[in-house]
Amino acid sequence: xxxxxARWGEGVVPVAEALWWIDVALAVACGxxxxxxxxxxxxxxxxxxxxxxxxxxxxxxxxxxxxxxxAPHLVGPNAALSVLVVSYGLWAxxxxxxxxxxxxxxxxxxxxxxxxxxxAGMAASSWLSLGPIGTGxxxxxxxxxxAPAIFTAVGLGQYGDAARGMGLIGGLLLWAYGLWWAxxxxxxxxxxxxxxxxxxxxxxxxxxxxxxxxxxxxxLGALLPIPAFNIFGMDLVAAxxxxxxxxxxxxxxxxxxxxxxxxxxxxxxxxxxPL
Numbered sequence: 001x002x003x004x005x006a007r008w009g010e011g012v013v014p015v016a017e018a019l020w021w022i023d024v025a026l027a028v029a030c031g032x033x034x035x036x037x038x039x040x041x042x043x044x045x046x047x048x049x050x051x052x053x054x055x056x057x058x059x060x061x062x063x064x065x066x067x068x069x070x071a072p073h074l075v076g077p078n079a080a081l082s083v084l085v086v087s088y089g090l091w092a093x094x095x096x097x098x099x100x101x102x103x104x105x106x107x108x109x110x111x112x113x114x115x116x117x118x119x120a121g122m123a124a125s126s127w128l129s130l131g132p133i134g135t136g137x138x139x140x141x142x143x144x145x146x147a148p149a150i151f152t153a154v155g156l157g158q159y160g161d162a163a164r165g166m167g168l169i170g171g172l173l174l175w176a177y178g179l180w181w182a183x184x185x186x187x188x189x190x191x192x193x194x195x196x197x198x199x200x201x202x203x204x205x206x207x208x209x210x211x212x213x214x215x216x217x218x219x220l221g222a223l224l225p226i227p228a229f230n231i232f233g234m235d236l237v238a239a240x241x242x243x244x245x246x247x248x249x250x251x252x253x254x255x256x257x258x259x260x261x262x263x264x265x266x267x268x269x270x271x272x273x274p275l
Contacts, residue, residue: 138219
């Protein structure tokens, strides 16, 4: 939707819609199935808790954002309304659960205060909390912009302005909440760097949260006449570009050397039971 419309026209919309419904099914399956297995088949403890717990539920709000991008281009008001309503449902399936984990992230804050930071191999998890917050903010902004025209087309125009206003205010509040987690993630990362931070594939966990927070910041800059949002957003994008180059380069180097693809959780088992 971001690049295909300009290149190939409206013909990409049915393809994007079909892919989106597949994404919806996978996101819902992950958001329900993985927590269920955490409850019934796995053992967890507060001192082992990290923001990785957020990952299963984040997929649904990502699908909600893309639904807001697709819905205005669909043929027929009912089709657009269906995608919009499902997108709001996906947002609700994800963001409140993520906030619950972040209130379990109030518990996570308690966990970090009592049991201190996770080991250096999990350093990137300090950024993961920013992911659902930034995506949640972006989702409200995108859906709020798409809703008025779609609601008006089906005779529900009185709800359009409310959706736009709720999207802007809610997105701004979530974005501001994310600033605290962003500042904390920077400070935690600097502490890890001083102590020595080994590279692993988990470093890719730095990129998505920063990326989606950057997009949410730029979206606010497009909606509000406050230049600081655009300036800050471009600064975040520049930082993301540098981060991508660092992580990408070290990934290629580690893959070439053959010392990158290691599963620390299996190391002890492999030592006891070598092939």
